[in-house]
Amino acid sequence: MTKGLRYTGPIYRPPSEANSLLVQATIGCPWNKCTFCMVYKNGPKFKIRLVNEIKEDLLWAKQNYNLAFNTVFFPSGNTIIMKTEDFVEILKYTKKLFPNLERITIYGSAQYIVKKGLDDLKKIAKAGLSRIHVGLESGDDIVLKHVKKGSSSDIQIKAGKLVKKAGIELSEYIILGLGGKKRTKEHIKETVKALNKINPDFIRIRTFLPKMNTPILEEIQSGAFQILSPHEVLQETYNLIKGLNVTSQLFSDHYTNYICVNGKLPEERDTMLLAIETALTRDEKSFREVFIGTE
Ligand code: SF4
Numbered sequence: 644m645t646k647g648l649r650y651t652g653p654i655y656r657p658p659s660e661a662n663s664l665l666v667q668a669t670i671g672c673p674w675n676k677c678t679f680c681m682v683y684k685n686g687p688k689f690k691i692r693l694v695n696e697i698k699e700d701l702l703w704a705k706q707n708y709n710l711a712f713n714t715v716f717f718p719s720g721n722t723i724i725m726k727t728e729d730f731v732e733i734l735k736y737t738k739k740l741f742p743n744l745e746r747i748t749i750y751g752s753a754q755y756i757v758k759k760g761l762d763d764l765k766k767i768a769k770a771g772l773s774r775i776h777v778g779l780e781s782g783d784d785i786v787l788k789h790v791k792k793g794s795s796s797d798i799q800i801k802a803g804k805l806v807k808k809a810g811i812e813l814s815e816y817i818i819l820g821l822g823g824k825k826r827t828k829e830h831i832k833e834t835v836k837a838l839n840k841i842n843p844d845f846i847r848i849r850t851f852l853p854k855m856n857t858p859i860l861e862e863i864q865s866g867a868f869q870i871l872s873p874h875e876v877l878q879e880t881y882n883l884i885k886g887l888n889v890t891s892q893l894f895s896d897h898y899t900n901y902i903c904v905n906g907k908l909p910e911e912r913d914t915m916l917l918a919i920e921t922a923l924t925r926d927e928k929s930f931r932e933v934f935i936g937t938e
Pocket of ligand 1: 672673675676677680681682777
C-alpha cells in the first residue's frame with residue numbers, strides 16, 4: 644500500500660479544478676510538440692500508469708483526505724489516451740469510493756478524442772467522466788500547423804462534436820494572439836467558425852504569453868513572429884465574442900488575460916463587449932507587460 648499520494652512531474656490542471664483531488668492516470672504528454680508549451684518538455688516521459696497504482700492512490704485519498712473535495716481531476720496532459728476498459732475501471736472505482744462526487748474531469752487533445760471514437764466515449768461517459776478540457780487554441784489551420792498542435796480545424800470540430808454527442812461536457816481553450824500580427828484576423832475568424840460548429844459548454848480564453856525555452860520564443864526573438872499589443876489582443880477578444888453564435892459559458896479565468904471578461908452567450912454578450920470597449924480606451928501602458936519573460 645502506498646504511503647501517500649504519488650505525483651510525477653509538474654502539477655498542471657485547469658483553474659476550475661483548483662479544489663479537485665488530483666490523481667495521475669497518466670504522466671506527461673504523449674504529443675509534447677506544441678511550440679508554445681513547456682509543461683512537459685523537460686520530462687517526465689509520457690507513461691500510462693498501472694490501473695492498480697491509480698486505485699491505490701484513490702484509496703489512499705479516500706482514507707486520508709476525509710472527503711474534503713467533491714470533484715476529481717485525472718492528470719496529466721492527455722488522460723483520454725488511456726485504454727478505454729482501464730479508464731472505465733478507474734472511473735467506476737472512483738464513483739464507488741466517492742459516490743457523492745459532483746464531477747470527474749480530464750485533459751484530452753482532439754486527435755486522441757477522434758481516435759477514441761463515439762462508442763468508447765459513451766462508455767467513458769457512462770462510467771462517470773463528466774467533462775473533457777480540450778485545447779482548441781485556434782480554429783485556423785495555418786496557426787495550428789505553425790504551433791504543431793497535431794490537429795486541424797476539422798479534427799478539432801469532429802472531436803468537439805463527438806464529446807458532446809457522448810454526453811460529456813466540453814471545455815474548449817483558446818489562445819488569443821497565437822497567430823501573431825500576421826494571422827490575427829484569420830485566427831479569430833476561423834476560431835469563431837470552429838466554435839460555432841462545436842458549440843461547447845465552456846469557452847476559456849487565455850492570452851499568448853511566450854514561455855522561456857519554447858520554440859515560439861525563438862521566433863519572437865528573430866522577428867519571425869510578432870506578438871500582439873494589449874489593444875490588439877483586446878480587439879481579438881472583442882471580435883471573438885461578437886462573432887460567436889453559441890450557447891456557451893465564456894471564462895477568461897487566467898492570469899495571462901489583460902482584462903477579465905466572463906459571461907453566458909448570447910445573453911451577456913453586450914455586457915462583455917462593453918467591458919472590452921472600455922478597456923480599449925485605456926493606455927496600453929496600464930496593462931501588464933507583453934512579455935513577462937521569467938517562466
Ligand atoms: S498537447 Fe497540451 S500538454 Fe501536450 S504539448 Fe500540446 S499544449 Fe502541451
